[in-house]
Amino acid sequence: MHIDWGALGTVFVVSLVVVVALCGLFAVGVRGLSARVAAREAGVQGTAGLTTAVLCFAVCTAVIGYGVYLIVG
Amino acid sequence: MDFSLIVIVVILASLAFDFTNGFHDTANAMATSIATGALKPRVAVSISAVLNLVGAFLSIQVAKTISGGLVNEAKITPVVIFAGLAGAIVWNLLTWLFGLPSSSSHALFGGLIGATWIAAGASAVNFTQVVQKVLIPAVASPLLAGFVAMIGTVMVYKITAALRQDVVSKSFKTGQVLSASLVSLAHGTNDAQKTMGVITLTLITSGSLAPGSSPPLWVILASGLAIAAGTYSGGWRIIQTAGKKITDIRTPQGFAAETSSAVTILASSHLGFALSTTRVTSGGIIGSGIGRKLAEVRWGVAGRMAVAWLLTLPATALVGAVASKVSSWGTAGTTLVGVLLVVVALGIYLWSRRSPVTPDDVTESAAPAAAIA
Numbered sequence: 187m188h189i190d191w192g193a194l195g196t197v198f199v200v201s202l203v204v205v206v207a208l209c210g211l212f213a214v215g216v217r218g219l220s221a222r223v224a225a226r227e228a229g230v231q232g233t234a235g236l237t238t239a240v241l242c243f244a245v246c247t248a249v250i251g252y253g254v255y256l257i258v259g
Numbered sequence: 260m261d262f263s264l265i266v267i268v269v270i271l272a273s274l275a276f277d278f279t280n281g282f283h284d285t286a287n288a289m290a291t292s293i294a295t296g297a298l299k300p301r302v303a304v305s306i307s308a309v310l311n312l313v314g315a316f317l318s319i320q321v322a323k324t325i326s327g328g329l330v331n332e333a334k335i336t337p338v339v340i341f342a343g344l345a346g347a348i349v350w351n352l353l354t355w356l357f358g359l360p361s362s363s364s365h366a367l368f369g370g371l372i373g374a375t376w377i378a379a380g381a382s383a384v385n386f387t388q389v390v391q392k393v394l395i396p397a398v399a400s401p402l403l404a405g406f407v408a409m410i411g412t413v414m415v416y417k418i419t420a421a422l423r424q425d426v427v428s429k430s431f432k433t434g435q436v437l438s439a440s441l442v443s444l445a446h447g448t449n450d451a452q453k454t455m456g457v458i459t460l461t462l463i464t465s466g467s468l469a470p471g472s473s474p475p476l477w478v479i480l481a482s483g484l485a486i487a488a489g490t491y492s493g494g495w496r497i498i499q500t501a502g503k504k505i506t507d508i509r510t511p512q513g514f515a516a517e518t519s520s521a522v523t524i525l526a527s528s529h530l531g532f533a534l535s536t537t538r539v540t541s542g543g544i545i546g547s548g549i550g551r552k553l554a555e556v557r558w559g560v561a562g563r564m565a566v567a568w569l570l571t572l573p574a575t576a577l578v579g580a581v582a583s584k585v586s587s588w589g590t591a592g593t594t595l596v597g598v599l600l601v602v603v604a605l606g607i608y609l610w611s612r613r614s615p616v617t618p619d620d621v622t623e624s625a626a627p628a629a630a631i632a
Contacts, residue, residue: 188387189395193532194403200530201407201523208518209411213418213511216430220422250437256525257445258317 208249215242264590265337266465268597270458272344274485275604277454279351280363281311281489284450286497287360287520287540288442291513291547293621294502297432298439300493300618306436307443308491314447315455315483322456326371329388334379337461338586339371341593342378344457345600346370346579350571352607358496358504358616359567362537364453365393369575374583376576389572392533397568400523400534401542408519408543412550415511431510438517445524446536447486454482495616501541502621504560506548516540516547538568 218238225232289303298306324332325340347366354361368389375383419427455474458481462468468475474482502508508516520536520543527534541564548556582600585592 188391190532193530194399197523197526197530197532197534198403198407201403201519201526202410204522204526205407205411205515205519206414208522209414209515210418212430212434212514212518213415216419216427217422219430220419220426223423223426246434250441253441253521253525254444256529257314257441257448 204249208246211242212246215239215246218242263465265341265593266461266467268593269337269341269344269461270481272341272348272597272600273454273457273461274481276344276348276351276363276367277451277482277485278489278492279348279355280450280454281308281486282492282494283351283355283361283363283489283497284446284537285490285494286501287536288439288446288517290498290501290540290621291508291516291544292435292439293498294508295432295435295510295513296622297435297510297513300495300498300621303439304491304493306440308487310440310443311447311451311490312483312487314444314449315451315479315486317444318448318452320448320452322453325457325460326368326375327388327392329368329385329392330371330375331379331383331385334375334383335371335464336378337465338593339374339378339583340457340461342374342583342586342596343367343370343372343575343579345582345596346373346575346577348600349578349603350575352604354567355494355496356607356611357563357567358500359564360497360501360537360541361564361567361571362397362535363450365397365535365568365571366575367453368393369572370579370582372572373576373579373581377580377583378587393572396532396534397538399532400538401545403534404519404523404539404542405546405549407523408516408546409550411515411519412512412547415515416551419511428510431514435510435514435517438514438521441521442517442524442536442540443490445521445528447483449528449536451482451486454485455479458482493618495618495621496611499616499621500560500564501544504557505541505544505564506554506556508544508547509551509554512547512551512554515550516543519543519546 218235221235222232292298293303347370350366458478459474520540548554582596
């Protein structure tokens with residue numbers, strides 16, 4: 187019996203890295219969003235928070251776009 | 260095109276299987292989104308149904324083998340396919356009745372193995388392939404996806420712990436909808452292809468289509484519509500289990516679980532180690548339950564799922580074998596199996612009406628114990 191440990195290992199490592207990156211980015215984006223909401227309530231602009239959020243969500247969207255490309259392609 | 264009775268029966272059984280595949284697997288993509296309230300139940304199944312239909316048209320990779328090399332394809336006759344489908348349909352309906360997520364592909368494989376075994380002997384079954392393509396992925400899928408989802412959940416909670424929870428909850432709901440849609444699309448491109456492959460190969464074996472033909476448009480349309488209709492009809496019993504019974508899911512967990520499922524499914528299908536979608540998503544949910552502090556994973560439910568997974572192959576093989584034996588008596592046998600299949604399906608449906616699970620039972624607010632994220 188032959189188990190393709192190499193392929194299984196690759197799937198595991200790639201999944202883990204991408205999930206950690208996506209979850210991390212998204213969470214940091216949410217942190218930015220939360221900072222902005224708090225800043226606005228305090229009467230400040232909160233641009234830094236918004237910038238972080240937009241950047242993070244943009245990268246997440248790009249990764250999802252790549253996923254759709256993989257599915258369709 | 261001139262269809263013999265058995266070909267018509269196989270096409271009908273394929274579409275019926277496709278339908279059960281749809282309602283069985285809605286939970287994979289949508290259970291956590293529904294449970295956290297990110298999507299209303301009806302909206303969730305509608306999105307999933309549309310994406311499954313779109314997926315059926317998107318992919319050009321139609322399954323080129325019926326069994327993926329598990330059995331000697333030369334020994335597969337329409338009768339064997341029909342018997343295999345019968346086993347898979349019965350199993351899908353039974354596991355649905357008990358609200359257990361279970362892999363439709365493995366059910367189909369099991370049915371085909373049993374049917375081929377009876378029709379052409381044990382030598383026609385490639386047991387090494389069975390271990391490699393079914394048993395190992397069955398164990399690896401939930402473990403791998405579970406671990407990945409656990410790490411994702413831990414991270415998400417670490418980063419967002421001190422934040423305003425209203426913003427957190429809202430953001431993750433949006434993220435969850437996106438990742439769940441990705442799972443649905445990936446599912447549509449995979450699972451509808453399977454049915455198309457089965458129908459097309461049956462048409463080729465019976466001489467209605469030239470060898471090597473792509474599926475005719477009506478086959479693509481019918482398969483896509485059958486899986487979409489199944490998806491839309493909901494399979495609320497399984498959604499309830501996946502979304503609420505395994506663990507109480509909050510939005511960040513739902514996001515982590517869905518993202519892990521989508522990524523793992525895509526990685527597995529593009530890096531050459533096939534994993535089972537159902538087991539990946541179930542593993543993801545369990546992992547997200549382990550990853551959140553104080554979240555309780557109900558291991559009894561997880562254990563029942565594991566038992567169902569262990570039984571999938573032998574149980575479907577048994578039904579497939581019996582159906583294959585009876586069908587081999589000729590037209591009368593095939594008709595008898597068809598009639599029995601309809602009777603069993605009706606019986607299971609009527610049984611399910613005794614304790615119906617509706618869209619109202621699968622949301623957050625339905626359980627007083629479920630906490631709001």
